[in-house]
Amino acid sequence: MVENFATNSGAEKNVNMRQTRKTELSDKNVNIRQTTKTELLERARRLPKALIIGFNKCGTAALRSFLSIHPDIVSPNREPRYFSNNYNQGLAWYKSQMPLSTSRQITIEKSPNYIKEIKYLRRIYDMDPQVKLLVIVRNPVTRLQSEYSHEKSKYPEMVSMSYSEWIYINHIERFVVYMSDYASEIRQAYSVFPEEQFLIVSEEDLERDPVSVIRQAETFLNLQPAVSNDVFVFNEKKGFYCFNTSHPFFLSVMDNWEVNTLTGCLVESKGREHPSYDPQLLQQVVNISLPCVQDLFRLIHKKFDWKYYNSYID
Template identity: 30%
Template structure:
């Protein structure tokens, strides 16, 4: 094993004497593997090599996409990349794609099973339009939202495989996380309330993390141009920190019938999400009032 690791660097999260390493060592130490390792060309794959690959795949990431490869590398190396944390300090890492990536819950649980998770959610219809708006700013040639949202608009068949819509099926994604983490380790932030009452939502986050409520109303002011609150330090006269240029874009006008159909599509998933989290985000009230955010 030591000789083999000279040419193939060990992933940092495979700790010496851990179960994965012991099982892996058992495989690569077999005489059949040592004999067959010389025949690793595609034309000479043997049982020993096949067995090795099958075992490695149990403890290594599925490399079907660059995102998954990056996710595994991040999950394994996070502790090495993070700054040193002293007693009484908390280190945070933010990656939105974790919540909707199938392999993330298991890998993060393997890395730190006592980790606390904070998930920010908003009305999935508004979220989908915001997602589309961001893509449109980079690819103005893409189809309209109305076209992408349906497999067959005449029949009312919504394309739930479109990532902008699939991400908003929160109950589906949360189900994967609940297989590894209890709700007591999760905190859900309302994206809508974060805009209208940032101090209130941040107060709940501080409580969840076991921190003293230091961030309060005096740390925020509402930027009418952006349509979002900005963060400031009361004792600091420097320029407040607002969201970047990529935020606060005006949403394109979407056919009201499409919005209505999407609300109907998401409703059962939203109800399930409310039940799973024990929180009512009241997204149906937005549907009833016909109001929605015009900016992302």
């Protein structure tokens, strides 16, 4: 009973803290796009007009959270995984998982496993052949580190396993290709939807300059620019940008389960510390993944500034 009371008390405290922050931000006199009375009355749950469909361990949570700060974007907190895991629940169930929105707003849903299977993509097409699709990719060297940190936090038996041991246990050649071959799955997605319905961005760009990526998304989604640099602050401890908790736009993500409302950063399960590479292993990973990176850049007709690969890419 004591444990339950403590848990409930903590939850209530967190809710109260969020409400206090909302009141503080609402009281600020700033130029924020106002929702009209008519729009408030017409709020309803709507099917998504855009989906973040991949890739896992590439910053999909950060992308969704950062886009959600735009006043014309709404997004469900949790991944419904409708087209992959819950398709039997039906479209009405899927709509019920979406947040309330006005007709002016775009609902964006994020489930990074959608890009994995062509049957998921065809199900999306059946719902809306015009839906916009966002894909975020990441330097394979870093994506592997992120996957290791994630698994180590999840599985107790991995506590004493080094990064090198983990990669070799997973059969390095096959595993590195699996984590690097974005092109094969993007090419599969292109067989269902036309290329112009995709926006493909890099996690590194989102980390270095989130506003520039949001600008790309605003253009892609035909939205008016609304997010400026003062919405984010660089967190020296984390080493990347977090939300500016004093900015009124922070109201948009106050209830986001992936955001710490005190720091404005993603929760601790995001942005974990990465293991270091043995130089020989690093070169091996780069050599194995390089053809996949080259294939990706050719396919999407652009290159990302990915450390370790630049000297190999024309």
